[in-house]
Amino acid sequence: MVTETYPPEINGVAKTLQQMVVGMLDRGHAVQLIRPGQGADDHGNRTHAFDAEEIIVPGAPLPGYNGLRFGLWCKRRLLRHWSAIRPNIIYVATEGLLGHSAMAAARDLDIPVITGFHTQFDHYSRHYHLGLLEPAIRRVLRRFHNRAECTLVPTQDLRKKLEHQGFGKCRVMSRGVDIRLFSPERRDPALRAEWGLGDQDIALIHVGRLAPEKNLPLVIKAFEAFRQKLPNTRCVLVGDGPDREKLQREYPDVVFAGMRTGEDLARHYASGDLFLFPSVTDTFGNVVLEAMASSLPVLAFDYAAPREHIRSGISGFLAPYGDAAAFCRAAANLAARAEMIPAMGRSARGIAEGLDWSNEYDRLEALFLSYVRRPLGREVAA
Structure with a gap:
């Protein structure tokens, strides 16, 4: 899992990524989380009872978003990590330098990549006096996501919209809610x-x-x-x-x-x-x-x-x-x-009450397994 935002940062992408990590850990999969450090004292922490491995990469503050950081280019480091312990599949959640370096490393190693379309950065440009750049930003996003096996989107409407704009294969992974916490x-x-x-x-x-x-x-x-x-x-x-x-x-x-x-x-x-x-x-x-x-x-x-x-x-x-x-x-x-x-x-x-996260965990696990190229061990496959 490659992401430039993760709790304790507070935003929808961070929350969704945490749910995805927890869901895969709960189902017995090994998860490696790659993200920028969130301050000088951030050396990685325990993500869940099953302990996802965290790799902290260099980052820099995101302009206009105090408290958020973006990852820097680190293709060589990822190549070393993934050559030593090869993942079955890579999920890239964000389209910054970290996401692009992860995509490049994965392609060199022939590891399947799934991306997530979590943020409409092309639309955001209108609100930061960068509206003229919206078509160019959309082209960058499209080129990035079209290098993946597929792109996960949260709704059918967004899937249709992106495919109409030339994005490749999009598949819907919706969201759930913790009805015990929010009550x-x-x-x-x-x-x-x-x-x-x-x-x-x-x-x-x-x-x-x-x-x-x-x-x-x-x-x-x-x-x-x-x-x-x-x-x-x-x-x-x-x-x-x-x-x-x-x-x-x-x-x-x-x-x-x-x-x-x-x-x-x-x-x-x-x-x-x-x-x-x-x-x-x-x-x-x-x-x-x-x-x-x-x-x-x-x-x-x-x-x-x-x-x-x-x-x-x-x-x-x-x-x-x-x-x-x-x-x-x-x-x-x-x-x-x-x-x-x-x-x-x-x-x-x-x-x-009918939007439980566990249903989405099951669908996400099945989707990940469907794109794995290397044969899985009998126990994992079962």
Whole structure:
């Protein structure tokens, strides 16, 4: 497994990669995790009870993303590692220098590679004043992924889109959610009181990086449309990022909860009432499933995870992709029918209960084994 982000870094790619590692370890496979160091004291750690081997490679800070690093070119080092202990298959999760060096080393050694399309970097360019580079970035991504046996994507919609753009064989590996961690039972009246809310008041919540590509101004517009009908509504932003200082300065009425993890994060989800997901750049949106598991209906655009899992009008509302006005109208309509929100949340929880990670582990294992070229030992094959 080759990745440029991994916990304790907090983002959807890191969480997904950790789940993939844990799933393969739980099924008895040996896993080697290759990633950049996350600071001077990072020499690798224990990933799971079965102890995945970690190889730490040089990295550098990622511009615009404090706390994240990208890997440097290290083909020779990977050739040495993989010549000494040859892996059956290599999964490359990120398309930076580390991912390209892993791809080059694997091709020299004739080891099958599967890539993951976790981030739409071509779309991100629009939000960092690099829109003119979007076609060039897409060509680089396409050339990289087309060198692999196949590319894993989280939804059927994204598979069709990428294949239409000339990406080679794409296969869907969806996402799951930990319904024991993310649960409505973690709702905390004391936390809601800190937000200035009573039992009958509404908290609109968003969880994610506070960055340009997350379309956060639309969260504020939807919040304003909602509280025109229900003035006691509060908006809570959970997360951190480069836009936090600016947003706090411009929107003093918004609660900024900062970065939260584990049970504390789950408590924040469950203490909300309606989840707002205004992104138009996410390849999936793991936070959508976490919100649903916490019994929150989701207001989102009709794509990615919301399209896959939200039943509009029953477990949330879907606005046409990119239609900000429709998004805000849906928020106002929900405010007018706020008595529906608890029932919609229960419906969302019911859907999330069927999205267990173990099903995805089984599919991922079968896919990996299907691309292994070298004969496996009888015990492993069994």
